Amino acid sequence: AQKITQTQPGMFVQEKEAVTLDCTYDTSDPSYGLFWYKQPSSGEMIFLIYQGSYDQQNATEGRYSLNFQKARKSANLVISASQLGDSAMYFCAMRDRLTGGGNKLTFGTGTQLKVEL
């Protein structure tokens, strides 16, 4: 079974600093996808960034970048120039195949990020 591990239940960062949120995964499937989502206190799960297992370069989306280290099975999210609005829960997820075909997402337990002045 596929598994996602986020070992940091909570993180603090100063405004304008960069922060790295850790994610490790375990899978025997050579083809997989990794996602990061942000969940503010309002509840909505907001898609941030995607990395495919065969992608040669690390994914970037604005202030978000994914530090993908395939051999170590890690997919850490880096947020640069943190803003107060970045305070939220962050989830790492892996695309998982369903027995009946198709995909689902397997989520980690999340990291609560707090950005301070």
Place this chain on the structure above:
Amino acid sequence: ETGVTQTPRHLVMGMTNKKSLKCEQHLGHNAMYWYKQSAKKPLELMFVYNFKEQTENNSVPSRFSPECPNSSHLFLHLHTLQPEDSALYLCASSQDSYSPTDTQYFGPGTRLTVL
């Protein structure tokens, strides 16, 4: 309206009530999902629909009954729920559940409290 919408945003119901959650996506997607998010637990997939057909039921109790009349709408009918069913219920949609690069987009969720 854009993206994925869910109504109601908050719902309080007794164990003998019957209620329904509604999800609508305005993204032209073909797959829709129900997830349950309980306190201090990872998100759990409940149901998957592809082109209106249910393709996954993740051992969900029968007191939860999904309905997908078309690719844009998804319902979750609730009846005789238990207090442990209190959670945030999230709907998601994606272009094609079978695609290796498929990305799911979520709605704001319905926060359900069962008394």
